Amino acid sequence: MDPILQQETALNTIAALSMSAMKADNNHTAINKHVQTEYIKGSVDATDYQHSPSAIRAAFCNMPVCEPIEISFKDVSYCVQKMFSKTRKEILHKVSGNFPSGNLIAIMGPSGAGKSTLLNALSGYKTRGVSGAIYVNGRIRDLNEFKKSTCYITQDDRLQLLLTVYENMKIAADLKLGNNVSLIEKNSRIENILTALGLYDHQFTITERLSGGQKKRLSVALELINNPTVLWLDEPTTGLDSYSCTNMIAYLKQLAQQGRTVICTIHQPSAKLFEKFDLVYILAYGKCLYQGHSSKLVPFLQSVSLPCPKFHNPADYAIELASGDYGMDKVKTLSNSIGNGECLSWYENPNRVMKLEQLRQKIPISDEKKKSDDVSEFHKLKVLLRRGVIKTKRDQTLTHLRIIVNVLVAILLGLLFIGSGTDGSRVLANYNLMFAILIHHVFAAMMLTILTFPTEKSIILKENFNRWYSVKSYYISTTLIDLPVTIISCLLFSIIIYIMVGWPLEADRFSVFFVVSFLIVFIAQSIGLLIGTVCNVINGTFLGPILAVPAMMLAGFGVTLKDLPPYLYWGSYVSYLRYGLEGYVGALFYKREQLKCDVMYCHYKYPEKFLKDISMEADQFSKDIYALLFAIVILRVLCYYLLKWRIVLSR
Numbered sequence: 001m002d003p004i005l006q007q008e009t010a011l012n013t014i015a016a017l018s019m020s021a022m023k024a025d026n027n028h029t030a031i032n033k034h035v036q037t038e039y040i041k042g043s044v045d046a047t048d049y050q051h052s053p054s055a056i057r058a059a060f061c062n063m064p065v066c067e068p069i070e071i072s073f074k075d076v077s078y079c080v081q082k083m084f085s086k087t088r089k090e091i092l093h094k095v096s097g098n099f100p101s102g103n104l105i106a107i108m109g110p111s112g113a114g115k116s117t118l119l120n121a122l123s124g125y126k127t128r129g130v131s132g133a134i135y136v137n138g139r140i141r142d143l144n145e146f147k148k149s150t151c152y153i154t155q156d157d158r159l160q161l162l163l164t165v166y167e168n169m170k171i172a173a174d175l176k177l178g179n180n181v182s183l184i185e186k187n188s189r190i191e192n193i194l195t196a197l198g199l200y201d202h203q204f205t206i207t208e209r210l211s212g213g214q215k216k217r218l219s220v221a222l223e224l225i226n227n228p229t230v231l232w233l234d235e236p237t238t239g240l241d242s243y244s245c246t247n248m249i250a251y252l253k254q255l256a257q258q259g260r261t262v263i264c265t266i267h268q269p270s271a272k273l274f275e276k277f278d279l280v281y282i283l284a285y286g287k288c289l290y291q292g293h294s295s296k297l298v299p300f301l302q303s304v305s306l307p308c309p310k311f312h313n314p315a316d317y318a319i320e321l322a323s324g325d326y327g328m329d330k331v332k333t334l335s336n337s338i339g340n341g342e343c344l345s346w347y348e349n350p351n352r353v354m355k356l357e358q359l360r361q362k363i364p365i366s367d368e369k370k371k372s373d374d375v376s377e378f379h380k381l382k383v384l385l386r387r388g389v390i391k392t393k394r395d396q397t398l399t400h401l402r403i404i405v406n407v408l409v410a411i412l413l414g415l416l417f418i419g420s421g422t423d424g425s426r427v428l429a430n431y432n433l434m435f436a437i438l439i440h441h442v443f444a445a446m447m448l449t450i451l452t453f454p455t456e457k458s459i460i461l462k463e464n465f466n467r468w469y470s471v472k473s474y475y476i477s478t479t480l481i482d483l484p485v486t487i488i489s490c491l492l493f494s495i496i497i498y499i500m501v502g503w504p505l506e507a508d509r510f511s512v513f514f515v516v517s518f519l520i521v522f523i524a525q526s527i528g529l530l531i532g533t534v535c536n537v538i539n540g541t542f543l544g545p546i547l548a549v550p551a552m553m554l555a556g557f558g559v560t561l562k563d564l565p566p567y568l569y570w571g572s573y574v575s576y577l578r579y580g581l582e583g584y585v586g587a588l589f590y591k592r593e594q595l596k597c598d599v600m601y602c603h604y605k606y607p608e609k610f611l612k613d614i615s616m617e618a619d620q621f622s623k624d625i626y627a628l629l630f631a632i633v634i635l636r637v638l639c640y641y642l643l644k645w646r647i648v649l650s651r
């Protein structure tokens with residue numbers, strides 16, 4: 001027989017044997033056999049083979065036992081304001097339900113059914129527009145308190161891509177656990193979690209280079225570090241192959257079996273995945289169509305005279321019914337039969353589902369509120385600065401490219417204007433150069449921020465919701481962390497251009513030139529941050545340059561200050577570029593001696609005459625610097641409040 005064919009037959013035999021073993025064995029053994037099969041087939045990375053349920057169990061055995069949290073909700077609705085209309089759209093229609101602790105719960109339904117909306121409403125990720133009652137252990141949810149025990153894992157992986165897996169875990173541990181937990185304990189938790197989730201052998205891999213499934217696992221791993229009791233996961237299996245999906249659900253199941261409440265949205269699970277869920281909550285058109293154990297879905301459908309066809313995946317059939325494939329009347333029948341989530345008869349043990357009063361009695365308030373948030377914001381700031389330093393060192397765009405671009409542009413401009421700094425016939429050319437420098441500083445700094453900040457913003461939304469840090473700590477760290485690179489790139493630019501153009505080698509003049517350049521860069525970054533906070537990348541890329549144009553025109557370039565129409569003169573005081581240009585002119589032309597003139601006539605041989613012609617008071621540079629500093633303070637404070645407002649608005 002052909003050796004390749006022979007090998008394939010052997011592998012198929014092993015696969016077939018393992019598949020039959022899976023049917024016979026219990027769930028855990030089945031998963032292990034399945035993993036073995038995949039491993040033999042070679043479709044799995046050898047290092048991934050180690051995630052067995054026992055590894056998952058071991059990972060959390062040394063963590064404090066979770067306080068069980070049961071979530072119930074009644075008549076929950078979610079409304080949004082329609083765009084360009086005063087009417088509101090109801091997305092969830094008074095749904096009820098009960099999510100007991102120690103269960104792996106799937107919120108299922110066709111696309112647009114409202115799964116993510118329900119997950120967001122129950123987790124507190126969205127609060128505006130949510131109505132109805134949400135209970136935690138029988139008491140009305142106190143969101144701040146509740147968030148201490150929960151974590152939310154978004155559908156898209158919002159990770160720090162420039163950090164290694166271990167660095168990401170260490171930063172998460174330092175932010176969430178602070179100094180209350182020893183380094184040994186933190187490292188032990190990290191090691192256990194990474195081993196359990198099959199990431200141990202990838203711990204020194206840069207996150208950017210991980211596969212989709214590994215990134216998803218890392219998203220989960222980061223949130224497990226402080227041992228949350230409730231996990232909310234928005235589509236944790238989307239984009240994963242069947243092997244990774246099985247693994248992901250197996251991890252989640254193990255986490256649930258240790259007493260956690262694990263709730264995830266899922267599109268259309270395979271029959272094998274579907275049976276792993278302890279509780280299934282099916283939604284369609286914002287209404288509940290089924291709530292109960294996965295094994296009881298078929299009897300439920302039978303009971304409402306909608307029997308699942310033989311050899312049909314019940315999950316698929318339920319989704320087909322929910323999508324309205326068999327008629328909208330069926331959707332209504334299902335929703336009415338389950339009381340829009342009020343009926344608990346299809347739970348595995350309906351009698352064990354506790355009433356709100358029973359829950360309140362079982363879990364007293366004092367026990368419930370024992371998790372305290374005692375990591376100081378100062379400590380978090382230090383950790384964020386550490387993270388910022390690592391990122392800055394590795395960031396090819398914000399650090400390396402920025403410095404290189406500054407050096408190259410300085411050389412290019414220097415070559416264009418070489419030796420013109422002392423030439424009486426090239427004073428106007430010097431003025432143009434100053435303007436070119438300003439434009440370079442503004443666009444380079446502003447556009448980089450506009451293009452990169454929106455991605456960072458989505459990470460902040462997740463990390464801030466999961467209580468990693470406050471907006472204030474993040475904001476201070478991001479402001480401080482950028483300073484060294486800004487100073488280095490600006491200093492290199494200033495030195496190169498100053499020497500090449502041949503401006504007077506006097507410390508005072510160079511210092512003012514550099515300080516003005518630095519302040520302009522800082523202002524441009526702040527404007528970029530402001531635009532990036534409010535807009536997405538497309539709108540920001542459009543708005544940024546457009547908003548810079550009036551500032552240029554009102555700075556006294558093109559139209560000199562004395563030619564500005566009186567009704568627009570106020571604009572020159574608002575334009576930060578005016579202060580920049582005035583600062584440059586002052587630094588480079590104020591009290592200069594007569595310039596050399598190698599041609600017959602040099603109109604601006606005496607720089608004072610030039611200053612008079614452009615109506616600039618060149619002895620004002622201290623005022624210019626104060627004006628620029630004032631603009632920075634205003635913009636930075638505004639940015640901070642806008643960022644806070646944006647976060648509140650997104651909830």
Ligand SMILES: Nc1ncnc2c1ncn2[C@@H]1O[C@H](COP(=O)(O)OP(=O)(O)OP(=O)(O)O)[C@@H](O)[C@H]1O
Nearest residue numbers: 080089091109110111112113114115116117118267
């Ligand atoms: N802010 C909003 N404004 C208008 N409509 C919205 C808004 N948010 C959600 N919707 C609508 O609500 C419905 C439910 O959205 P949701 O994202 O919860 O669906 P889903 O079941 O998670 O879908 P998918 O599986 O495709 O992610 C969709 O029709 C969506 O268009």
